[in-house]
Amino acid sequence: MGPIQTSASRAAETRRVSVLLPLPLGGAYDYALPPDMAPVPGSFVVVPLGPRRLTGVVWGPATGDVATEKLKYVIALVDAPPVAEELRRLIDWTARYTLNAPGSILRMAMSVPEALHPPKPAIGYAPGHGEGAVLALARIRLTDARRRVMAVLADGRARTMAALTAEAGVGAAVVRGLAEHDCLIAVALTAEDGARQPDWRRPGPRLSPAQQEAARALVAAGGEAGSSVTLLDGVTGSGKTEVYFEAVAATLAAGRQVLVMLPEIALTAQWLQRFERRFGAPPLQWHSDIPGRKRRQTWRAVAGGDGRIVVGARSALFLPFRDLGLIVVDEEHDTSFKQEDGAIYNARDMAVVRAAMGRFPVVLVSATPSLETMVNCWRGRYRRLVLPERHAGASLPTITAIDLRAEEMGRQRWISPRLHAALAETLEAGEQAMLFLNRRGYAPLTLCRACGHRLACPNCTAWLVEHRLAGRLQCHHCGHATPLPGDCPECGAHEPFAACGPGVERLNEETARAFPAARLAIMASDTLQRPQAAAELVRRIEAREIDILIGTQIVAKGHHFPMLTLVGVIDADLGLAGGDLRAAERTYQLLHQVAGRAGREDRPGRVLVQTFQPEHPVMEALISGQRDRFLEAEAAARRAHEMPPFGRLAAVIVSGPNEAAVDAASRALARTAPDGAGIRVLGPAPAPLAILRGRHRRRLLMKTGRTVNIQKLLKRWLRQVRLKGDVRVQVDIDPYSFL
DNA sequence: AGCACGCCGACT
DNA sequence: GTCGGCGTGCTC
Numbered sequence: 001m002g003p004i005q006t007s008a009s010r011a012a013e014t015r016r017v018s019v020l021l022p023l024p025l026g027g028a029y030d031y032a033l034p035p036d037m038a039p040v041p042g043s044f045v046v047v048p049l050g051p052r053r054l055t056g057v058v059w060g061p062a063t064g065d066v067a068t069e070k071l072k073y074v075i076a077l078v079d080a081p082p083v084a085e086e087l088r089r090l091i092d093w094t095a096r097y098t099l100n101a102p103g104s105i106l107r108m109a110m111s112v113p114e115a116l117h118p119p120k121p122a123i124g125y126a127p128g129h130g131e132g133a134v135l136a137l138a139r140i141r142l143t144d145a146r147r148r149v150m151a152v153l154a155d156g157r158a159r160t161m162a163a164l165t166a167e168a169g170v171g172a173a174v175v176r177g178l179a180e181h182d183c184l185i186a187v188a189l190t191a192e193d194g195a196r197q198p199d200w201r202r203p204g205p206r207l208s209p210a211q212q213e214a215a216r217a218l219v220a221a222g223g224e225a226g227s228s229v230t231l232l233d234g235v236t237g238s239g240k241t242e243v244y245f246e247a248v249a250a251t252l253a254a255g256r257q258v259l260v261m262l263p264e265i266a267l268t269a270q271w272l273q274r275f276e277r278r279f280g281a282p283p284l285q286w287h288s289d290i291p292g293r294k295r296r297q298t299w300r301a302v303a304g305g306d307g308r309i310v311v312g313a314r315s316a317l318f319l320p321f322r323d324l325g326l327i328v329v330d331e332e333h334d335t336s337f338k339q340e341d342g343a344i345y346n347a348r349d350m351a352v353v354r355a356a357m358g359r360f361p362v363v364l365v366s367a368t369p370s371l372e373t374m375v376n377c378w379r380g381r382y383r384r385l386v387l388p389e390r391h392a393g394a395s396l397p398t399i400t401a402i403d404l405r406a407e408e409m410g411r412q413r414w415i416s417p418r419l420h421a422a423l424a425e426t427l428e429a430g431e432q433a434m435l436f437l438n439r440r441g442y443a444p445l446t447l448c449r450a451c452g453h454r455l456a457c458p459n460c461t462a463w464l465v466e467h468r469l470a471g472r473l474q475c476h477h478c479g480h481a482t483p484l485p486g487d488c489p490e491c492g493a494h495e496p497f498a499a500c501g502p503g504v505e506r507l508n509e510e511t512a513r514a515f516p517a518a519r520l521a522i523m524a525s526d527t528l529q530r531p532q533a534a535a536e537l538v539r540r541i542e543a544r545e546i547d548i549l550i551g552t553q554i555v556a557k558g559h560h561f562p563m564l565t566l567v568g569v570i571d572a573d574l575g576l577a578g579g580d581l582r583a584a585e586r587t588y589q590l591l592h593q594v595a596g597r598a599g600r601e602d603r604p605g606r607v608l609v610q611t612f613q614p615e616h617p618v619m620e621a622l623i624s625g626q627r628d629r630f631l632e633a634e635a636a637a638r639r640a641h642e643m644p645p646f647g648r649l650a651a652v653i654v655s656g657p658n659e660a661a662v663d664a665a666s667r668a669l670a671r672t673a674p675d676g677a678g679i680r681v682l683g684p685a686p687a688p689l690a691i692l693r694g695r696h697r698r699r700l701l702m703k704t705g706r707t708v709n710i711q712k713l714l715k716r717w718l719r720q721v722r723l724k725g726d727v728r729v730q731v732d733i734d735p736y737s738f739l
Numbered sequence: 740a741g742c743a744c745g746c747c748g749a750c751t
Numbered sequence: 752g753t754c755g756g757c758g759t760g761c762t763c
Contacts, residue, residue, distance in 0.1 A: 019763080023740050029763035050742065050762045066763050107740090724758080 016062030016071065019047050020091075021054050022107035024100075030062040031074045039074070042082030044116055046075040055116060057083050057106060080116045081303045083109070083320050086358035091318075093353055099711055099718075099731045100343045108343070109318040112292075115299040124158035124189040125175060128182055136182040145170040146178055158187050196281035198309055200252035204245060204278060211239050214385040215246035221361040221383075222250050222326060229352055231332075231377055232365045234387030235396065236596030237560070240365050241271070243387065244328050245278050247363060248309065256325025256360070257302070258309040259316060261347060263334040264557055269535040271330075275311070286312030286319060314339055314347030317354065325360045327351045331557070332364035332373060333589050335582075335736060344732045367596065368589040371582075371638070372645045374631050397567070397598040397605035399623050401614035414502045415510060419568045419608050423511075426566040427518055427547055431603070433566040434549045435507060436556075436594045438574055440524045441465040442506045443499030446473065446484070453490035455497070461690040468505050469527070478693045507570060508550050515548065523551035556593040565605045567598040572611040572619065580737045581643060585634055588618045588627075595622065642703070644734055648710045651735040652700040652718070653687055654727060659696040661725035666698035669729075672720050674713055678705035688737055701735075 017039065018028040031047050039045055043058045053075060087109060095102035110116075127150065128136060140146070148168040153159070165172055178184045207215060214232065221228045234240045244260075251258050260283070262268055276282050284298045284307045301307030305322035312319070314337050317327075329337070329348050337347040348364065355362035364373055364382070376382040407416040414437075415423070426433045445463045446455045455464045457475035464473035466484065474481045488496050499506065504522050511520055521537060528534040540546050541561050549555065549564075575587040591609065599605020611619055621630030639646040654666040666684035673681035680703045687697035704710050714731055723729065 016763095021740095021762095023762090025740090025762075031763060047763080052741070052762090054740095062763090070763055072763060103740090726758085 014068075014071075016064070017045075017074070018059045018062050019045060019056040019074070020059040020106050021047070021049060021056040021103050022110045022113075023049075023054075023103045025103050027102060028059040028063070029056075030064070030066045030071060032071045033074055037074060037077055039077050040082055042084060042088060044078035044080050044082070046078060048072045048075060055110070055113060057088070057110075059088065078116050079118065081305070081320075081322055084322060084324075084358075086324070086354065087318070087320055089357045090350065090354045093357070094343070094345060094350055096711060097353075098343055098345050098733055099714060104343055105318070108315065109320055111315070111318075112295050112299045114292075115296040115303075119296065119300075122160055122189040123186050124160050125153070125164055125179060125184045126158040126187050127153045127156065128185045133183060140178075140181050140183065143174075145174045146183075149174060149178060150183070153184070158189055160189065198252065198275075198279035198281045198283060200249040200279065202278065202280050204249065205242055207242060207246075208239065210387055211243050214243045214387060217383075217385055218244060218247035218361075218363060219250040221363075222247060222254070224361070225359070227356045227359050228361045229355070229376070229382040230361065230363050231369055231373055231382050231384045232363055232387070233369055233384055234367060236367050236593065238367075238387035240367075240387060241274060241330075242278075243385075244330075244363050244365060245275075247326060247361075248328070249279075251326040252308055254325060256323050257305065257307070257321045258326045258328070259319070259321065259324060259351075260309070260311040260328045260330060261314060261316060261337070261351060262311060262330045263313065263336040264554065268557075269538065270559060271311070279309075283309040283311045286310050286316040288313070288315070317347045317350055324354070324358055327355055327360075327362045328365060329362065330365045332366045333368055333370040335586065338736055340732075344730065346734070368592045368627065369631075370589075371585055371631055371634055374628075375635060375645050378635075396625070397595055397607050399595055399607040399609060399625070401572075401619050401623055402608050402610045403614045404610050404612050407610075413510060414507060414570050414610075415514060415568070416610055419610060420514060422566055422606070422608055423515065423548065423568065427515060429565075431565040432541070432544065432547060432549070432561060432563045433568065434551065434555060434561075434564055434594075434597055435511065435568045435570055436551060437502060437504050437507050437570040438553050438590070439501075439503040439571075440467070440476065440526055440552055441474065441503040442468040443501055443503055445500040446497050447500055448488040448490060448493060448496045449498050450488060450493035450496045451491035453488055455485075459694045460692050461686075465503065466499055467526070469522075477689055502570070504550050504552055511548055511550060518547040519545060520548050520550060521546045523549055523555050525552065525554055528554070553590060553594075555597065556590055559597070561597065563603070564597055565599055565603050567594055567605065567607045569594060569607070569609040569611075572609045573613060573616075576613075576616065576618065581638075581649075582736060584616075584618050585631075588621060588630060591618070591622055592627070642705065645706075647706055648704045648708060649734055650702045650710050650714055651732040652683075652702065652714070653697055653730045653732060654684065654699070655687075655692070655695040655697045655730070656725060656727035657695055658725050658727075661727050662696045662698055665721065665723055665727045665729070666700065668721050669700055669717070672717065673700070673702075674717050678708060679713065680704075 015033040016030050017033055019031050020028040039058045041058055041060050044055055045058055046053055046055050091102055091105045095105045149170055152168045161172055164175055179186060221230055232240050248258050272282060286298055302310060303320045310316055329351050332348050339345050352362055377384040402416050402418050423433050443466045446466050455473060457464055457480050459480055460475055460477045462475055462477050464475055467474050472481050472483050487494050504524050508520055508522050523537060538559055541549060544563055569591060572591060576583050595607040598607050617630060617633060654662055656662045670684055681700055683700035684698040687699040690697055718729060
């Protein structure tokens with residue numbers, strides 16, 4: 001034995017690690033390791049933090065500058081697969097890019113803390129076997145109920161108590177009684193007994209030559225050493241999904257995991273069907289509606305590597321894949337990939353980053369690619385594969401504008417005579433039509449006829465929207481709901497309210513009046529709360545139980561209705577108002593997608609677009625089908641104003657319950673705003689929703705050239721200001737909506 | 740994110 | 752005289 005160690009030499013020998021906790025702390029904290037503990041970077045560990053015990057992730061070697069007296073010991077090493085380096089780097093990268101604490105980003109990857117601890121095995125009941133069981137059965141009185149239980153279990157498969165009692169139609173006491181007499185044995189159920197795995201060996205559908213070529217290129221990208229981004233660009237119905245399924249199959253064949261990100265996951269029953277047809281089993285799913293137990297299973301399957309393929313919404317991006325080999329971002333232009341609450345990030349862009357970190361390919365898929373993606377293609381940073389035609393020879397719909405300035409519109413009517421005539425023809429021919437209006441509810445605004453008072457949300461700067469089917473007024477921003485008041489809260493007039501403007505419910509009313517014999521259905525996110533309701537409606541349309549479908553933007557996504565030959569866009573100008581950088585681009589994408597619903601298979605479709613500005617570049621591009629020329633013009637305009645992606649933009653949102661404190665803080669920020677060549681700070685101005693969920697909001701905008709490190713600039717700037725009175729500052733790098 | 744510490748109003 | 756409000760700050 002050597003000499004007794006001094007505390008100093010012991011400290012020098014103490015192994016230290018830095019541990020990132022899923023909290024908005026400044027960074028990772030250092031901890032001492034007990035002598036017998038050997039975590040690797042990425043290991044989950046339990047550590048003390050103040051009076052609490054928390055689970056975090058070993059982030060690397062200790063940073064070293066923490067006083068020994070402060071250092072605490074790691075309590076335990078969690079028995080779970082460690083977080084891969086790729087995800088750790090993605091978390092650090094995202095934190096730096098979005099100016100969030102790394103712990104806040106880690107929290108998204110650890111959204112199911114219970115999943116870290118192995119589930120206690122579910123207990124099931126199986127018949128006993130061998131002579132003992134026979135003797136046991138002989139000893140008891142075999143009542144009817146007991147006989148039914150034994151009959152259910154005759155196949156030898158174990159069942160949970162719940163399943164067994166339901167199948168046999170007995171109470172739990174009967175089962176317990178049988179178990180006590182050793183006629184049944186309690187066994188641990190193996191997880192998801194016999195769950196089917198997607199099988200990449202199954203033969204795919206026959207692909208067109210263009211599809212084959214694209215599929216080959218995608219598969220080849222998977223075989224390359226580094227990362228790559230490929231845009232799969234093709235009109236609706238050109239068979240993009242089948243093409244990227246080949247890349248999915250190749251990745252699965254190579255033994256690696258796949259993530260497919262889709263917007264609005266709850267409404268893609270058709271996508272899931274296609275997947276299951278191709279691979280013989282459903283993929284794992286990840287989105288906000290997945291119940292807790294399933295989430296936990298999925299998280300564990302992904303981390304352990306048994307979960308081979310996940311389809312999910314944007315939050316799936318931070319799942320702890322063990323060996324991810326491909327990400328597909330379908331509908332890459334969709335704005336729902338931009339997360340707006342908590343950490344603000346664009347999951348499509350972060351997918352590209354994750355692929356770069358993991359050195360694997362990513363495929364962006366769209367019929368209407370975002371301008372950012374197209375610019376990256378033009379710059380040669382992304383590859384582009386174009387699927388030129390509609391599959392199976394179907395022709396593209398003809399798109400025609402209806403100039404509302406020239407139409408005789410009745411009062412409180414939104415269907416023009418020309419659209420009305422087209423609807424009549426379509427119904428006459430026994431075909432289906434769709435009316436598109438991107439507004440939920442009955443009317444977007446309700447006002448008092450006596451005094452002009454408008455019913456507004458008490459928590460937000462927004463009008464209340466009347467929902468007649470639900471029998472109430474609703475705020476679409478905070479969820480505030482109230483019945484329609486009997487009297488005007490302003491002037492006291494009795495039942496004075498008038499609905500202003502149309503929502504889908506009101507359009508439904510007008511359509512029903514115009515076509516009393518037609519069978520109508522409304523499709524909006526609030527009329528279809530459950531995925532089953534959406535699937536049922538889709539089935540009814542496919543079965544031609546519906547003649548006219550009236551819907552908001554959710555009808556634009558991914559549903560194929562062969563008999564739908566007419567699409568009417570009620571108000572094409574709706575998205576163009578307001579100070580949104582991407583208003584034109586988004587309107588184009590939305591209307592193009594809606595138009596793509598018309599004329600499938602062998603029936604030519606037509607699209608009638610009601611607009612007050614048929615000469616607008618968006619309308620002209622839609623009608624002429626010259627998408628890329630439109631995007632080039634958009635790009636030129638953005639370049640001229642040094643707007644993204646030709647310049648950088650960041651919004652700084654200051655919010656708090658006290659308006660004066662918010663104003664003071666935003667003025668203080670404006671005073672200390674950096675300036676310099678190519679740097680401009682605008683504001684403060686009231687944010688797009690000046691009051692949201694009871695918090696007052698002000699916004700400043702920072703605009704810089706493309707080569708400026710905007711994060712560094714923002715960090716230095718925001719550090720200077722001391723905030724008080726529950727005022728929060730949030731940064732939105734590359735904001736989508738602004739004014 | 741929690742939790743403790745700290746300085747100003749209505750109660751056993 | 753104390754209990755408790757939540758504003759501010761810290762947690763390796």
